[in-house]
Amino acid sequence: MLQLNGNWDNYGKFRDFEVNVIVVDENASYSILISTIAEQLSIDTSEKIIEIKYMVNDNCPPMEIRNDMGVHVYMETKKENKNLGSYPLCISVRDFNIELTITNGNTSAGSSGSLQLLDMPSSPAIEEYQSEIITESTQTAIEEGQVYQDKQTVAAAMKHFSVMHKFQFRVKRSSHRSYWLVCVGENCKWHFKAMSINDSTMFKIRSFNRQHTCSVMDEIFIQRKCTAAVVGSMVIPKYCDPKTIYTPKDIQIDMLSEHRVNLSYMQAWRAKEKVLQFLRGNPTDSYNKLPKYFYILEETYPGSVVKLKKTADECFLYAFVALCTSIIGWQHCRPVVVVDGAFLKSSYKGIMLTASPMDAVSKKCTILPLAYAVVDSENDAFWKWFFEQFKQAYGERPSMCVVSDRNESILKKGHLQLYELYFATTRSYTLDEFNERMSKIEEVDSRVKSYLYDIGYHRWSRVHAIVNRTWTMTSNIAESLNAATKDARELPIFDLLEYMRTLLECWTNEKLLKAKGTFTFLESKFNKELENNRTLSQKLRGRASTYHIHTVLDGVKWYIVCLENKKCSCGQFQLEELLCAHALAALRHMNETYKNYCSPYYTRESLLRTYKIPVNSLPDESKWNVP
Structure with a gap:
C-alpha cells in the first residue's frame, strides 16, 4: 500500500494522505521499486525525486529506503505481516535541486552589459564532487562515483555486498589512500578500486567492474566473511523495538534459509550482541549521558x-x-x-x-x-x-x-476459593458484609484470618481504610x-x-484523544456504571423522610439515603463516590441533577485537565546544547 500527498507531523506520523497500491516482486531492486511507483503515480523521475519511508513501530523514527539493501530490509519486515495495510510506504515527491555550474571559458562583455566570466585555473589540490556522502556500511547499491565517509565504511560495505551476492574477493592493495579489491577467481575481470579524496578520510569509488568471468559461488568464503558485524548489520531492523523477541536461534534459521549461511549458535549470539551494542551503546557510556x-x-x-x-x-x-x-x-x-x-x-x-x-x-x-x-x-x-x-x-x-x-502476595491464586473470598472481603461496603466474609475465610483456613488481623484491616480493607480508596484496592x-x-x-x-x-x-x-472523544458528563466507564445503577433503581420504591433523607425499599430491606452527605446505608454511595441504585431512586423525588452527587475525578472535564499539557518530543541528541 502507498500513502502519498501527506505530511509528517512532530510525532513522526504521516498525516492527511491519499492511498494507492502497487504490486512488487519480493526480490525487486531499488530502481525497480522507484520505476513501479513512478509509473503508478505518473511521476516524471527526470524532474522529480521520490522519497520512500515507512514506520516499523511507534517507538522508532521513520525508516527511509535509499538503496537495494533498504528494499531488502523492507521486504523482510513485510514478510512478518503480509496484510495489505501493514507497513505502508509513505511517498514524498520533491523537485531536483537546481545547481548553477560555471565551466571554464571566455565570455566577452558586450554592449548589453553582460557579465564577463574569467577563467579560473583548475587546482589539483581541490576536487569537486556532488555525490551524497555514504555513512552506512549496509550500502548494497554500489556504483562508481559514490563517496564514502571513510575507508572502514567502504570495506564494511564491500563485505556486506559480497555476502549478499555470494562471491569471494581478495585485497590487492590497501593503504590510507587506496583500497583495491579483485576476485579470487583466476583471470576474473571483476575488480573494485576506491581512492582517498585529496588525502582526506573520505573515499571515492574510481573503478568498479561488477561482471565476473569466473564461478562466483564460494560457500567457504561466505562462511568466512559472515562476521558478527556483517550478520548484525543484516538483522538490525529486528531489534529496533525493545519488545521484539528475536533470538540467536532465529538468526541461524533466517541466515540459512535466506542466504545459505550456516552459522553456529555462538556466531549468531555474537551477531545479536553486535546489534544491541550498536543500537544501545556501551552501558557505561549510558550512565555518562x-x-x-x-x-x-x-x-x-x-x-x-x-x-x-x-x-x-x-x-x-x-x-x-x-x-x-x-x-x-x-x-x-x-x-x-x-x-x-x-x-x-x-x-x-x-x-x-x-x-x-x-x-x-x-x-x-x-x-x-x-x-x-x-x-x-x-x-x-x-x-x-x-x-x-x-x-x-x-x-x-x-x-x-x-x-x-x-x-x-498475601494469598496465592493456587487456592481459588480463598483467593476469591479475600478479594470479596477487601471490597466489602459495610462492616456486616466484612465480618460475614471473614467468617467464611476462617472456615477455609483459620491461619489466614489471624494473618490478616495481625497486619491490620485498615491496610487492605476498603471499609476499614483511613482514607477513601474507592476502587484502588x-x-x-x-x-x-x-x-x-x-x-x-x-x-x-x-x-x-x-x-x-x-x-x-x-x-x-x-x-487526551479519548477524553475529546467522550461526550457524556462522566467518563465512559463511570457513565456505564451509573447507567447500570439507574436501571436497578427503576425497581425500587422510596419515600422522603426529610428534604435530604430518604428511605428506599430494595426487596425486603430498607436503606437510608442522605443526599446532603452523599451517603447510603448500603455503603456503596460514599465508598465509590458514585450514586448507587438507592441514591438514584431517592433522587427521582428531587428536582436535582445527578451531576452534583458524583466525584469530580470521574468527569470528562477532569480527564481533559489531566492530559491537557502534551509531553513534547525532545530534540535530537545531536542538537542538544548543554553548557
Whole structure:
C-alpha cells in the first residue's frame, strides 16, 4: 500500500494522505521499486525525486529506503505481516535541486552589459564532487562515483555486498589512500578500486567492474566473511523495538534459509550482541549521558523535578524523574498513589521504581506514571530518598493514600476459593458484609484470618481504610506498568529513561484523544456504571423522610439515603463516590441533577485537565546544547 500527498507531523506520523497500491516482486531492486511507483503515480523521475519511508513501530523514527539493501530490509519486515495495510510506504515527491555550474571559458562583455566570466585555473589540490556522502556500511547499491565517509565504511560495505551476492574477493592493495579489491577467481575481470579524496578520510569509488568471468559461488568464503558485524548489520531492523523477541536461534534459521549461511549458535549470539551494542551503546557510556539528558529534560519541561545522585567517587546511586506534565495533571486525579518496583535486566543491575495514580478512566487500571526512578539496590535508604523527591515534586494533598505491594502476595491464586473470598472481603461496603466474609475465610483456613488481623484491616480493607480508596484496592496499576516496561528494562539506563518518557508521551496523547472523544458528563466507564445503577433503581420504591433523607425499599430491606452527605446505608454511595441504585431512586423525588452527587475525578472535564499539557518530543541528541 502507498500513502502519498501527506505530511509528517512532530510525532513522526504521516498525516492527511491519499492511498494507492502497487504490486512488487519480493526480490525487486531499488530502481525497480522507484520505476513501479513512478509509473503508478505518473511521476516524471527526470524532474522529480521520490522519497520512500515507512514506520516499523511507534517507538522508532521513520525508516527511509535509499538503496537495494533498504528494499531488502523492507521486504523482510513485510514478510512478518503480509496484510495489505501493514507497513505502508509513505511517498514524498520533491523537485531536483537546481545547481548553477560555471565551466571554464571566455565570455566577452558586450554592449548589453553582460557579465564577463574569467577563467579560473583548475587546482589539483581541490576536487569537486556532488555525490551524497555514504555513512552506512549496509550500502548494497554500489556504483562508481559514490563517496564514502571513510575507508572502514567502504570495506564494511564491500563485505556486506559480497555476502549478499555470494562471491569471494581478495585485497590487492590497501593503504590510507587506496583500497583495491579483485576476485579470487583466476583471470576474473571483476575488480573494485576506491581512492582517498585529496588525502582526506573520505573515499571515492574510481573503478568498479561488477561482471565476473569466473564461478562466483564460494560457500567457504561466505562462511568466512559472515562476521558478527556483517550478520548484525543484516538483522538490525529486528531489534529496533525493545519488545521484539528475536533470538540467536532465529538468526541461524533466517541466515540459512535466506542466504545459505550456516552459522553456529555462538556466531549468531555474537551477531545479536553486535546489534544491541550498536543500537544501545556501551552501558557505561549510558550512565555518562545522564547529566546532559537531565539538563535537556529540565530545559524542555520547565517545572519538572529531575534528580541524579552519585557517591563521592562519582558512582551512580539514584535517578529520579517527574515531568511537569504529570505534576500538573495529578491535581485532577484522586490522591491515591500506587508505588512499586521491578528489577532491571541490563548489564548493570538495579531497580526501577514507579508511582502512578488513578485517573478518570482508571477503574480498569489506566496508567498515568507520576514519577519513575532507577536505584542501585533496594533498601530503606532508597525508599526514603524516593519519597523525599516525590514529596518535593507533588507535595501533600488531603486524604492522600499510598498503596504498595513490595512483599509477597498475601494469598496465592493456587487456592481459588480463598483467593476469591479475600478479594470479596477487601471490597466489602459495610462492616456486616466484612465480618460475614471473614467468617467464611476462617472456615477455609483459620491461619489466614489471624494473618490478616495481625497486619491490620485498615491496610487492605476498603471499609476499614483511613482514607477513601474507592476502587484502588490492589497494586494492579503498578503491575500493569511493570508489564509494559518488561522488555525495556533490559536497556541501558539512558535508553530506559527515554523509553519511559516516550511511553508517557504516547499515553498522554492517546488519553487526551479519548477524553475529546467522550461526550457524556462522566467518563465512559463511570457513565456505564451509573447507567447500570439507574436501571436497578427503576425497581425500587422510596419515600422522603426529610428534604435530604430518604428511605428506599430494595426487596425486603430498607436503606437510608442522605443526599446532603452523599451517603447510603448500603455503603456503596460514599465508598465509590458514585450514586448507587438507592441514591438514584431517592433522587427521582428531587428536582436535582445527578451531576452534583458524583466525584469530580470521574468527569470528562477532569480527564481533559489531566492530559491537557502534551509531553513534547525532545530534540535530537545531536542538537542538544548543554553548557
